Amino acid sequence: MTGATTPARGRRRSEQTRLAILTAAYELTTEVGFPDLTIEGIAARAGAGKQTVYRWWPTKADVLLEALALKADLKVSTADQGSFDAELDAFLRDSAALMAFPGVVPVLRSLMAEAQRDADFRRRFQDGFLAKRRAALETVVERAAARGDKPAHLTAAFAADLVFGLIWYRVLATERLLGQDDITAIRRLLNEHPGEE
Template identity: 35%
Template sequence: MSPRRPERRSEEAANAVIKAAMDLCQEVGYRKLSIEGIAARAGVGKNTIYRWWPSKAAVLLDGLLSTWRLDASFPDTGDFLADIKTQMAAASRILGDPDVFPHYRALIGEAQHDPELHRALWERFIGHLAGAAADRIRSAQRAGQIRPDADPDLVTELLYGAAYYRRLLTTRTADNAHINAIVDLAFTGLAPPAESTRARSE
């Protein structure tokens, strides 16, 4: 699912379509959202939307990506625990935005039976964040702060999977205390062996 198709002729009309999709999804929910409704709200023809986007999910994904300004880069202060907590807390705050999170949750659900949307979510959003996390984990491994045999991708899934689970599947709050608990608990098993730590300090 690529970004808006290049033959669009009016950026103003395209932005109106995106805003209409975001507003309507908030008002009626993703299941009741339709291309017809988006077109009526935006004041454009249905065929115009289909020339620019293949589906309502594609419109909504463009809307989310234009709304969320999540920096994929990680801080690197030399303190991995502090850095990962800072980034995960920032991501959790954005995911918790009540104006956009319902849309994201709807797209996550839709992606389970729409392979094109699933691929687009990964390639255009989630994959960038996961890659940045894995890079920061490798940096921590080189600094001796994480076991060298730990798979960075698996560590990313371990840390962020817990946060996603709470945000997407429970009614509990994924707040800073929850993020800190995830990282602290996981790091107990990710820390390098004590003898390696002693050897570096000698």
């Protein structure tokens, strides 16, 4: 039913308008903050009609979620680097780099906050962002397991909970960002081998 059907006739969606809306949303968020961000404001700044925004995005948070992908480099390194530790290091550096993008941290805060308020957006945020990041890190751990490189007792899911937990807690509850010392500490922690088994 809802397949990739119907090229359809009629006027096509304007890519230029789409980009203008995403850019306006991202910039406005850094200027006035997410709570004072309004669909009306986004449309006005983008030179678009309010209806145009409502047609394509259900909420302002969804606009911002898509704008994030446009503004920041969301690529994470999962390439085989030979060892678990090297791939973990690459992953952590990429994550730190992402959050160094101007405006990314406030946007991440806003999106996670909105995910607590709106159950529908929560699902879209999970699928469109959180799950992808998790999958990347879990890939690294699972490859380590296949290689016989993985510390005992460390599951992919638990490793992801730990790493993303640390990152998100820093973002949401503190002012400290992920630094080189943190990366070192995480690598040391996840690479330790208990004597047993």
